[in-house]
Amino acid sequence: MSVAGHAPPPFFKRGPAPLARLAFFVTLALLLLVADLRFRTLEVARMAVATVLWPLQKAVLLPVEGAGEAGNYFSNLSSLQLENAELRKRQLAQANLLLRQTHLEDENRRLRALLIMQERLDAPARAAEILYAARDPFSRRIIIDHGLTHGLENGQAVIDELGVVGQITRAFPLTSEVTLLTDKNQLIPVQVARNGLRAVVAGAGSGAMELKFLPANADVLPGDTLVTSGLDGIYLPGLPVAKVISIDRNSSFSFARIECEPLAGVERHGQVLVLGKRIAPELPEEPKEPGKKPARGRKATK
Amino acid sequence: MIQPTHSSRRILLPARSWFIYLSLCAALVLNLIPFGRLPGIPDWLALALVFWCIHQPLKVGMGAGFFFGLVIDVANGSVMGQHALAYVLLAFATGALSRRILWFPVAQQALHVLPLLLGAQLVMLLIRLVVGAEFPGVLYFLSSFVAVLLWHPLNYVLLLPQYRAAEHDDNRPI
Numbered sequence: 001m002s003v004a005g006h007a008p009p010p011f012f013k014r015g016p017a018p019l020a021r022l023a024f025f026v027t028l029a030l031l032l033l034v035a036d037l038r039f040r041t042l043e044v045a046r047m048a049v050a051t052v053l054w055p056l057q058k059a060v061l062l063p064v065e066g067a068g069e070a071g072n073y074f075s076n077l078s079s080l081q082l083e084n085a086e087l088r089k090r091q092l093a094q095a096n097l098l099l100r101q102t103h104l105e106d107e108n109r110r111l112r113a114l115l116i117m118q119e120r121l122d123a124p125a126r127a128a129e130i131l132y133a134a135r136d137p138f139s140r141r142i143i144i145d146h147g148l149t150h151g152l153e154n155g156q157a158v159i160d161e162l163g164v165v166g167q168i169t170r171a172f173p174l175t176s177e178v179t180l181l182t183d184k185n186q187l188i189p190v191q192v193a194r195n196g197l198r199a200v201v202a203g204a205g206s207g208a209m210e211l212k213f214l215p216a217n218a219d220v221l222p223g224d225t226l227v228t229s230g231l232d233g234i235y236l237p238g239l240p241v242a243k244v245i246s247i248d249r250n251s252s253f254s255f256a257r258i259e260c261e262p263l264a265g266v267e268r269h270g271q272v273l274v275l276g277k278r279i280a281p282e283l284p285e286e287p288k289e290p291g292k293k294p295a296r297g298r299k300a301t302k
Numbered sequence: 303m304i305q306p307t308h309s310s311r312r313i314l315l316p317a318r319s320w321f322i323y324l325s326l327c328a329a330l331v332l333n334l335i336p337f338g339r340l341p342g343i344p345d346w347l348a349l350a351l352v353f354w355c356i357h358q359p360l361k362v363g364m365g366a367g368f369f370f371g372l373v374i375d376v377a378n379g380s381v382m383g384q385h386a387l388a389y390v391l392l393a394f395a396t397g398a399l400s401r402r403i404l405w406f407p408v409a410q411q412a413l414h415v416l417p418l419l420l421g422a423q424l425v426m427l428l429i430r431l432v433v434g435a436e437f438p439g440v441l442y443f444l445s446s447f448v449a450v451l452l453w454h455p456l457n458y459v460l461l462l463p464q465y466r467a468a469e470h471d472d473n474r475p476i
Contacts, residue, residue: 014360018363018364018394018397018398021363021364021365021394022364022390022391022394025364025365025367025368025386025390026387026390026391028368028386029368029371029383029386029387029390030383030387031383032372032382032383032386033381033382033383033384033387033429035382036381036382036383037381037433042382045382046376046382049372049373049376050377053334053373053376053377056331056334057334057377060331060334060335060336061336063335064335064336131336132336132338133336133338133339134378134379135333135336135337135338135343135378136378136379136380137339137438137442138380138427138430138435138436138438139379139380139435139436141379143379170379177379183436184434184435185434185435205436205437206436206439
C-alpha cells in the first residue's frame with residue numbers, strides 16, 4: 001500500500017489474483033456438488049448437456065463397436081455351429097415350460113378371479129442394448145440405448161435372461177443410466193425362495209451383494225436362491241436376484257453377515273430387457289388410531 | 303520468449319489459441335471412449351490441462367478446468383462438480399508451479415506432474431467417499447502413473463506446431 005492510500009496501477013492487466021479466482025471456482029464447484037447431491041436440482045441441466053454430447057459419444061463408440069464386430073467376423077464357423085446346437089438344445093428344454101406357460105397363466109387368472117384376489121399384473125417389456133459401462137470407478141452403472149423418447153422412465157426394472165440386473169436411475173432423452181444391483185447404494189427387497197423369508201439385499205461393491213438386517217439365527221442356508229418379493233411396487237414378484245454364498249453367524253453382532261452373488265450377468269452382458277412401469281396395487285386404508293400418525297413405508301431405492 | 307524448457311536454447315513460435323482448445327477438445331473425446339472398468343486408462347483431459355497450464359499459464363487456467371470438468375461430469379455420469387473441483391485445484395497448483403517446472407528437463411517434469419495428477423484423483427476420491435460411494439481399489443491410482451509415462455510423447459506432439467520455422471522457406475537445409 002503506498003503512502004497516498006492506493007496501490008500503483010499494475011503494468012500488465014491479468015484480471016483477479018489467482019487465489020481470488022481459485023476461491024471463486026472452488027465455491028462454485030462446491031455449490032454444484034451440494035445442489036446435485038443434496039437437492040437433486042441439476043437433472044435438467046445434466047439432461048441438456050448429455051443431449052448435446054450424445055452425437056460425440058456415439059461417434060466415439062463407433063471404433064469400439066467396430067472392433068467388436070471385427071472380432072465376430074473372425075470367429076470361425078465351427079464355434080458358431082456349436083453355439084447354434086447349444087441354443088437349439090436349450091430351446092427344446094424350455095419348450096415344455098413355455099408351452100404350458102399361457103395355459104398356467106389362464107388357469108391362474110381364473111383361480112384368482114374365483115378367490116376374488118387382485119390380478120397379478122404382467123408388465124410389458126422392451127429389449128435394449130447396453131452401450132457401455134459408465135466410466136465412473138466409484139459406482140456401478142451401465143448406459144443402455146433407450147431413453148425418454150422410447151417411453152422409459154426413472155425407476156423401471158432391468159432384467160436379463162437369468163435375473164434382475166438393476167434399475168433405471170437416470171433417463172436421458174436417448175439413453176438411460178442403469179444402476180446395477182452391485183452398486184453400494186442400490187437396495188432391493190427380496191424373499192428366500194425356499195421359505196419365503198423377507199429381507200433386503202444391498203450391493204456390497206466389487207461385484208458382491210449382502211443380505212441385510214437378518215438376525216443371526218435366521219433360516220438362510222448357503223445356496224439359497226433369493227427372488228424379488230414385489231413389496232416395493234417396482235419389481236415384479238418372483239424374479240431371481242441372487243444366490244447365498246456364505247453366512248457368518250457371529251453372535252457378537254445382532255445381524256448375520258450373509259454374502260450373496262448376483263444371478264444375472266450383472267457385470268457382463270450385451271442385451272437386457274426393460275420391464276414396463278409396474279402399477280403397484282393400492283394399499284388398503286389403515287385403521288385410524290387417535291393421536292397416531294400412519295407409519296411411512298421405507299423406499300426401495302435411495 | 304517461449305522455449306520448450308527454460309534451459310533450452312530453442313525459441314518457439316507463439317502458441318495458437320485455437321490449437322490449445324482443439325487439443326483440449328481432442329483430450330475430451332479420448333476421455334469419452336468407453337473402456338468400462340478397465341484400470342489404468344489415463345485421464346487425457348487432466349494431462350492436457352496440466353500441459354497447457356505449465357506452458358501457457360496465461361491462456362489456460364482454472365476457467366478452462368472448471369468448464370471441461372463439468373462436461374466430463376455429465377459424460378461420465380459422476381456427481382456434478384466432482385471433476386470440476388478437482389480440475390480447478392489441479393489448474394491452480396500447476397499454474398503456481400509452472401515457472402519452476404519449466405526449468406527441468408522433460409523426464410524430471412514428469413516427476414512433478416505425477417503428484418499433481420495423484421492429488422486431483424485424491425480430491426475426487428475424497429468427494430465420493432464423503433457421500434458414501436464404494437472404494438474403487440488401489441488400482442484406481444494406476445491411471446496417473448500411466449499418464450506420467452505419456453508425458454514425453456505428449457510434450458512432443460503438443461509442441462509440434464510451435465517447432466515450425468518462423469518463415470516458410472523451400473530451400474532451407476533442415
